[in-house]
Amino acid sequence: MGFSAEFSRKMAEKGWLGLSIEKQYGGQEAGFFRRYVIVEELLAAGAPVSAHWIADRQSGPLIQRYGSEEQKQRYLPGICAGQSFFCIGMSEPNAGSDLASVRSRAEKTVGGWLLNGQKIWTTNATRSHYMIALVRTSGSAADRHQGLSQFVIDLSAPGVEIREIKDLNGDAHFSEVFFKDVFLPDDTLIGDEGAGWEQVTAELAFERSGPERILSSIVVLEGWLNWLRATPQSHDEKLGRAIAHLATLRELSISVTARLAAGESPIVQAAIVKDLGTSFEQELPVMIADALTADPRLQPPRSLMETTVFVAGAAPSYSLRGGTREILRGMIARGLGLR
Amino acid sequence: MLEESAKQLFATHCKAEHVRKAQQTGEIETLLNELVHAGFVDALVPEADGGAGLSLIDLAPVLFQAGAHAAPLPLGDTIVARTEPAVPSGSGAVAIAPGPLETTAKGRMLSNVPFGRVASYVIARSPADWHLLPLEEATVLASPSSGILGADLLWPHDAPNGLTVERQDWFRIGALMRAVEMAGAMGRLLEMTVAYAMEREQFGRAIAKQQAIQQQIGEMAEHCYAARISAELGLAGFTDPSASAIAKSRVSEAAVRVGAIAHAVHGAIGITEEHDLQLYTRRLVEARIAYGGESYWNRELGQALLNTTDSSMEFVLSVSARKKMPIDL
Numbered sequence: 001m002g003f004s005a006e007f008s009r010k011m012a013e014k015g016w017l018g019l020s021i022e023k024q025y026g027g028q029e030a031g032f033f034r035r036y037v038i039v040e041e042l043l044a045a046g047a048p049v050s051a052h053w054i055a056d057r058q059s060g061p062l063i064q065r066y067g068s069e070e071q072k073q074r075y076l077p078g079i080c081a082g083q084s085f086f087c088i089g090m091s092e093p094n095a096g097s098d099l100a101s102v103r104s105r106a107e108k109t110v111g112g113w114l115l116n117g118q119k120i121w122t123t124n125a126t127r128s129h130y131m132i133a134l135v136r137t138s139g140s141a142a143d144r145h146q147g148l149s150q151f152v153i154d155l156s157a158p159g160v161e162i163r164e165i166k167d168l169n170g171d172a173h174f175s176e177v178f179f180k181d182v183f184l185p186d187d188t189l190i191g192d193e194g195a196g197w198e199q200v201t202a203e204l205a206f207e208r209s210g211p212e213r214i215l216s217s218i219v220v221l222e223g224w225l226n227w228l229r230a231t232p233q234s235h236d237e238k239l240g241r242a243i244a245h246l247a248t249l250r251e252l253s254i255s256v257t258a259r260l261a262a263g264e265s266p267i268v269q270a271a272i273v274k275d276l277g278t279s280f281e282q283e284l285p286v287m288i289a290d291a292l293t294a295d296p297r298l299q300p301p302r303s304l305m306e307t308t309v310f311v312a313g314a315a316p317s318y319s320l321r322g323g324t325r326e327i328l329r330g331m332i333a334r335g336l337g338l339r
Numbered sequence: 340m341l342e343e344s345a346k347q348l349f350a351t352h353c354k355a356e357h358v359r360k361a362q363q364t365g366e367i368e369t370l371l372n373e374l375v376h377a378g379f380v381d382a383l384v385p386e387a388d389g390g391a392g393l394s395l396i397d398l399a400p401v402l403f404q405a406g407a408h409a410a411p412l413p414l415g416d417t418i419v420a421r422t423e424p425a426v427p428s429g430s431g432a433v434a435i436a437p438g439p440l441e442t443t444a445k446g447r448m449l450s451n452v453p454f455g456r457v458a459s460y461v462i463a464r465s466p467a468d469w470h471l472l473p474l475e476e477a478t479v480l481a482s483p484s485s486g487i488l489g490a491d492l493l494w495p496h497d498a499p500n501g502l503t504v505e506r507q508d509w510f511r512i513g514a515l516m517r518a519v520e521m522a523g524a525m526g527r528l529l530e531m532t533v534a535y536a537m538e539r540e541q542f543g544r545a546i547a548k549q550q551a552i553q554q555q556i557g558e559m560a561e562h563c564y565a566a567r568i569s570a571e572l573g574l575a576g577f578t579d580p581s582a583s584a585i586a587k588s589r590v591s592e593a594a595v596r597v598g599a600i601a602h603a604v605h606g607a608i609g610i611t612e613e614h615d616l617q618l619y620t621r622r623l624v625e626a627r628i629a630y631g632g633e634s635y636w637n638r639e640l641g642q643a644l645l646n647t648t649d650s651s652m653e654f655v656l657s658v659s660a661r662k663k664m665p666i667d668l
């Protein structure tokens with residue numbers, strides 16, 4: 001997913017950001033489905049949507065749902081204008097799947113909180129203005145889901161240090177973020193103190209069910225399809241299987257969007273979409289890489305090979321980011337009453 | 340509404356004992372009468388002609404319930420057939436022959452007809468058009484390879500040809516209906532498997548507490564959900580061959596994992612004749628390969644896409660355009 005602040009601002013000018021945000025805060029109030037359709041087109045075209053992605057998908061809706069009136073006025077217009085970019089501060093070195101064990105800690109002080117600790121794997125941290133972070137405000141790690149809260153952290157505040165991490169393809173899209181006595185004014189606490197776990201769970205339903213959980217590898221499929229049309233080969237069956245999966249996943253994703261639009265928090269269904277969707281995204285480059293090399297006498301276009309190799313390299317991350325496969329299946333099992 | 344009344348009807352008249360009896364004797368009269376009486380069988384027939392004037396997607400809850408109860412008859416096939424003028428009201432169950440009518444030394448023959456043992460009529464290709472053949476004069480020979488209710492049907496050489504029917508895409512309809520049936524059966528298998536995992540104890544606790552079991556059932560639920568939604572896509576896009584292809588391919592693929600996990604979790608008890616699990620898992624095995632398995636429908640889909648100039652996304656959008664967005668844009 002490419003990053004372009006300019007593209008994001010142009011999207012906003014077109015009225016394509018903040019589609020699910022109320023008009024009084026600069027949004028379009030057009031609903032989740034209009035957003036779905038627009039986002040789907042952008043992803044299918046491989047548009048550089050990364051800059052506004054997180055803010056538009058989850059931070060905005062989160063602030064709209066849990067934020068105070070003043071907070072909505074402060075943050076939402078910038079999000080809708082494509083000028084405020086957000087990142088997600090959940091994971092820490094010792095809190096990956098076990099998110100409730102976060103140790104970053106905000107201590108009450110006069111007029112606000114003092115934050116110390118560290119986040120990691122934070123996508124776009126170096127290029128974002130704000131992070132919504134899950135931190136401990138009371139008790140200890142043993143208290144698990146109690147005592148956690150969410151803050152909007154201004155990443156330009158003193159005491160915030162960000163170090164990029166390179167990924168296996170050589171890109172630096174995620175970072176480590178360190179907090180040393182960072183002052184968080186009282187009115188940057190989002191929602192209720194201690195309600196962080198519930199809020200983060202609701203936020204993850206947005207994160208897990210959208211079209212991006214299906215379409216990460218779509219450029220490879222489209223490229224391959226073009227080549228098959230130009231150079232007929234006998235891969236109809238493999239192509240058809242990809243279509244059967246893609247069509248089904250889209251229906252699943254839309255059905256979760258319908259529940260989100262109805263104000264529900266479809267945690268289990270979102271987990272189902274994400275696990276099935278990322279499995280598909282992971283299978284596509286594997287299958288296509290094999291099909292591209294099935295007949296050594298044929299020369300697939302170089303750019304298609306490059307994209308395929310790139311996506312195949314990145315694909316293992318699809319079932320890690322946003323919650324691992326095992327964690328999602330565990331959530332589904334809980335939803336079924338098994339645990 | 341429809342779902343509740345269907346659920347009640349099947350719970351009363353399509354219990355496991357009824358299914359077992361039908362499998363032994365080919366007897367389905369009571370269940371069929373109830374379905375007719377409830378208005379399900381003529382649901383697609385226009386109101387002016389005495390039907391309910393519904394569309395197929397409206398009937399999805401009824402068809403899923405039929406699958407969830409392993410109903411021993413081709414309900415969806417019969418419901419569509421009843422819209423054909425050639426099919427008399429009070430026809431009984433109507434099956435679809437996957438292959439053409441062939442002339443053999445013994446007579447005219449249709450092989451491997453799913454539900455051939457319980458049908459009163461069969462719709463078959465002979466040789467170019469589709470015809471409606473009554474089973475009255477036919478010899479019905481069980482053919483387990485087309486399912487426990489499947490049969491080879493044999494007519495004397497001089498038997499009449501039967502009336503022609505209007506629709507020409509019965510093979511695809513057979514495939515779609517099997518997909519819907521399987522999706523219904525998978526829902527039941529998930530319920531049974533969850534219940535069994537919570538009740539069965541090993542190592543001093545319910546096997547549901549084992550993470551390996553939870554992970555498998557989690558995966559099973561994913562496939563069940565996917566199967567259900569792609570079957571709905573097939574019903575919503577009833578006139579679109581690609582929608583049926585998506586449904587049959589995706590549901591068939593899901594059926595393999597769902598059947599395997601259901602059996603894995605049940606252990607040896609699930610392998611017994613006496614346990615009801617097999618009523619559903621055997622249906623999955625049969626329906627998956629009836630009217631073309633995944634490979635066939637995947638190939639059809641791939642070719643359909645290659646014959647357009649659409650991108651993959653455009654093609655998918657065109658198939659699901661027939662389905663209403665859950666909330667209007």
Ligand SMILES: Cc1cc2nc3c(=O)[nH]c(=O)nc-3n(C[C@H](O)[C@H](O)[C@H](O)COP(=O)(O)OP(=O)(O)OC[C@H]3O[C@@H](n4cnc5c(N)ncnc54)[C@H](O)[C@@H]3O)c2cc1C
Nearest residue numbers: 088089090091096097121122123317320321322323324326
């Ligand atoms: C590309 C990318 C971008 C990311 N962006 C962000 C971001 O912007 N913000 C953010 O906060 N985080 C981000 N993450 C982090 C991501 O959320 C974590 O990687 C994820 O939650 C898993 O944590 P972990 O990597 O520490 O793995 P671990 O939790 O250590 O898991 C390792 C393995 O153990 C398994 N495992 C762990 N616990 C259990 C259990 N109870 N039962 C069974 N198996 C278990 C896991 O499934 C996994 O297979 C990103 C990750 C990636 C790869």
